[in-house]
Amino acid sequence: MFYTLANTTLPLLAWAFLTHPEWDVELFGGQIVIHAWNLFLLATALMPLLSGAAFVFLPESPKFLMSRGRNDEAMAVFRRIYSMNTGRPGEEYPIEKLHSERAGELAGGLAALRGGGAQLAPLFRAPHACWLLLLCGIHVGCMFGSNTLRLWYPQLAAMIGNHVDESLCSAIAPDATPPLPADWEGEGEPCQPIDTDMVTYLQSVIVGSGSILTYGIGGMLVNKCGKKLVTAVCCWVAAALIMTMPVLGAGAFSVVALVTAALAFTSLSGAALSSIPVDLFPTDLRVMALAIYLMTGRMGTILGTVAFPALMDFGCYPPFIAISGVLIVCGAACLLLPNTTLKRME
Incomplete structure (x- = not known):
């Protein structure tokens, strides 16, 4: 929260x-x-500096x-x-x-590296290796869907503006590029700054705050329905919402509503998924397993932010279909995970 x-x-x-x-x-x-x-x-x-001082x-x-x-x-x-x-x-x-x-006593030099490798070796052997690989793959997909949409939304909002009659596809389609200025003599296309106003930033605030409700009820849903089921269903619902954006995104406010709902469900799926490795791996492997899990998730974010503009060159539908497809696969993969809800930690 x-x-x-x-x-x-x-x-x-x-x-x-x-x-x-x-x-x-x-x-x-x-x-x-x-x-x-x-x-x-x-x-x-200044924020991380103040946070560091608070520690x-x-x-x-x-x-x-x-x-x-x-x-x-x-x-x-x-x-x-x-x-x-x-x-x-x-x-x-x-x-x-x-x-x-x-x-x-802590060893140093090569002895420390050998000791660390010996401690990590069980993480890459059965039965932990398959679960780690599956969790990392799901997390890559979840971050691909969630953070790509989150990071690109301010740009999409600025492109759409606050015109009610302007659709999402008309704003991001390749033929929506503004014409070159009459006095342009350079090579290629000039940079076209997008003017933003309070409405654009307010929309981002609404999108960001949409997850508060899902986080509030997420604890009850997880304990009642199970972590992997909540993760899977949230991925599927978010995929359905994202897939309908090019069709139902007929204006700024409809896009805000769809993005807010989609990010709320992807946020809850990510929160539920991140608690599974805590329960699944033993104490001596838990920290490294979480580190690898989080690192691969960031790779999914990088992949999504690079792939989204590349897919926009092919039209309005491909980027949203790609994100939805990844989330659908992630939801199905969640069903392969063991049930760790209310499992006693070891």
């Missing part, structure tokens, strides 16, 4: 800066000019401290958490002694 809040506030931040091209700041007698988009990038860069105030993981034999420090963290959660003094924490979980 906080990820969704970020998606809703970012368009507002962009509107606050990018709609004011007159905010040019000249430094050193005009040698350096800071534009509105530079200020926008500066504002977005300084977080306690160290008790699990890490115990693995290094620092049980006294771990106990202090546990008591601090107990005091923050209950409002009682930390001395009333019911646990008086922690089990010694000190790990062996």
